[in-house]
Amino acid sequence: MTAGSMLLDAAAHAGFYGLMGRTSGPQIRGGEAAALLRLSPVPVEAPDDHFDILLAIDWLNVQRFAAELPLTPDSLIITDPDAGEVPAAIAAYGARIVELPMKELAKKIPGGRANMIALGAVAELVGLPVSAFTETLGKALKKKRQDALEASIAAVNAGAEAAKALQATARLGVPQGDLPPRWAITGNSAAGYGAIRGGVRFVAAYPITPATEMLEWMAPALQKVGGALVQAEDELASINMAIGASFGGTPSLTATSGPGLALMIEAIGLAVASETPVVVVDVMRGGPSTGIPTKTEQSDLNIALYGLHGDAPHLVLAPTSVADCLFTTQWAVHLAEAVQCPAIVLSDQSMAQTRAVIDRPADLAFVARRETVSALAAEETYKRYALTGTGVSPMAIPGTPGCQYTADGLEHSETGSPSSQASDHLAQLDKRLHKLTDYQYGDHWAVVEGEGDVAVLTWGSTTGAVREALALAQADGLKARLVAPRLLYPAQPEKMAEALDGVKRILVVEQSHLGQFHKYLRAEYDLPTRDVTLFNRPGPLPMRPGEIRQRLLSWR
Amino acid sequence: MTGGAEGIDTVEDLLGARQIIEESSAEQYEELADSFEMSNNVETAEVFKWLAEWEGEHLMSAANGAPPPGFQWFVYDPGDPEAVHYLMRPYHAWEIALTNEERSLAFFQAVAERTSGDVRDLAWQLAEREQEHVRLIRDRLAATPEPEPGWDDDLDPPNYDM
């Protein structure tokens, strides 16, 4: 894993782009693990169709994720003679197999390690200069002694030297000149940073894979900017703490994954009814139940959209890439605060735990700006849930004299006093719906790209694969559009109609066994054609550009 | 109830105690009026409303004294779950009021007996006034029909739910 990160960093320093995902077994320590890298001279957002190089230091239990390591006969498998036979599931791809005695080479260097040998070998094969590692290694080993650094550099060199004898397959080529400022970031940190940029200063959460790293990134970051992260006793506490803090005027967030989201649902309904802004980031993993904690899936869409009891309209958003985790989370904070409503942000394990080299995202004007009251004219009674034109009622922050009120999850009148009257219920339901549906979301509601009478509809992390598939298909002469809603709720029927104007055929791509997104589209939108095909698959296998392209080309 | 005559030694003490008796009575009658109104026991609510306003009028004439520390006054025993009942009749409300007035009469008399001079004079004065109150409430009670047996038969199960 460390070697994989170093390779990504070194490539980034040499001017390349790339991303690294990971897959691993369930063991706490010493489990089988693979770093999945894609390097490129141009920005990339999704794993490629296959890997060009599979380097194995050992093969223990690799069959558990062999399906996540697609190879072609043109790929190269590098194996250590010490590691034994290449397992059948891998050998079956028919790739060329070469041996490299990594463990033995490492032994010859005092303090040398096999993974550093491997790093040097891969660098040599893809055409990355060994010098690119010097800085990366220095950073990674800064807490260790100087001789550790020297040993590592020697090992990288030895690996590179040994690989010269092997026939290279894929070369990286030359990096672009004139690079814009770039970042290396994971989806989890991007979401965390987006939240802080949006104004979040209070987080309460309970650890859960794969959301934990987002929280671990946020905890020290919040301390630096004057906020706080509280580790709560469970998800029920997390969400209610966040709601309490937001009631106090502080933009607040919690992050979790499917099982935690299920526990939070009642309180998200409370945030809807009491009109308390709060952001819930759900980093989706394989479900239901504990499911596959370490692997990705897009199967929490239903619960996020429709899991609340009662008529409880709320915001649901989904970033479409690692970089977009920053934008979408920041925007979600802004929207939640603006319309005083909970926002569920659906990220997923593949984006969240992928570390990507990206162009520095733009600075955004979207920050939390809640409508509040500062003082009242004498004798005026404050109405927390006043029926206003926009449906958004200015909120009194505790400490504001003369505006004391009790926020309530019980249905209430405009002043907030409990009411079970039909007229109050209807008025408040209407208000809570219209403040969402009337809001002007602008162009950010979706990624809309391309032209032609074919459209591919997708959402979340599969967007990158679809975008790449469309570029490939275009090279084959097929023009198609990409529409990936970032704002899933409230639905934007007019904007969708415009985006799909003239479309005759639709392909829906998603990573859910039940086709949840497909069903959502049919429930919330009048699609312009009945010719809608679903291409879905549950996690953990990613949707790959090539297979999407194949589907499209088969339509011609 | 709990308001004992023991700590009352000066005119100030006495005025303070009187203020607490009247304020607390007014407040508690009002609370009872509200709660009977909530329970849709309109007649009983009206009696308490009247009592609250009546006590309120005395309040306005009350001069400010310093309440002796720890002195408190209750119209009914808040520790007794049977002191009030949601179906209770106006008759019971007048009974509560009568007990309250008799207790304040007894209080002022007790103060008068254990003090002298100005304090004693004032205590007698207040006791006399209280005597009038007792008479008035007694008349009201006499004019109110006694509740029929079974007034607390409860055919409606409590209705809450959340």
Add this chain to the structure above:
Amino acid sequence: MDSKTAAPALTAKDFKSDLKPVWCPGCGDFTVLSSITKALAELGLRPEEVAVVSGIGCSSRLPAYLNTYGFHGVHGRALPTAAGLKLSRPELTVLAAGGDGDGYSIGGNHFLHAARRNADFTYVVMDNRVYGMTKGQPSPTTEPDWDSALTPGGTGLSPFRPLVIALASGANFVARAFSGDPNGTAEIIAEAIKHPGFSFIEVMSPCVTFRDEQRQWKTQVRPSPVPATSDRSQAARRLMTDDGFNIGILFKGDRTPYQPPLRARMTAADLEAEFAL
């Protein structure tokens, strides 16, 4: 002159809202409400500086009857909501209030952790040993042989011991009060609010509708014969022989309250440096 210092002193009445309680006439919660208003007035607080958070139940209706800020949340979650508010707005005076079902059953886990976390707010439980709001089911503090429609013949379970649990979990202030003594209760609440850290008050508050046998309480309660201790193990020893009717402050600890500092050392934009290549 500072307008705040010039503001007239407030009375208990100023802390009551115009909303009329839905409670049954005679419910113990009425006097707990009065005790809270009295305590807030005595402490010289202003209504806008106070927030009272609750869950669901008859007793949890309380915040709306106060003229302070209030949050009437979901069943069992008053404590985390109050903690989130206090930790993010340390200058506010925060109270959580609710019933025994709300606090000890559905919210039981939060009770342990609120005591352990020791954020600086006060928790008032109106314990009537029954679920009032849902019409008379047993709660964790109900006697084992109390008969109800849901548990014919009683639960057969030994009751939860709130003071023991609070003390063992690290609460920094532990007391028992009786709604039949509103002034005493007000004094304890005022002490609890003044005391730093998580203060817990178990208020015996009879339910006149479902537990009329609780009329016995007024004859059973007695002021605790000993003053509060600051020695947790001594407090624990006292609880071993406690019959549940000693009224007063049992324990006042000196744990430092939990409060993140909330001091900014840099701007959000400064954080970007760690991602830049």
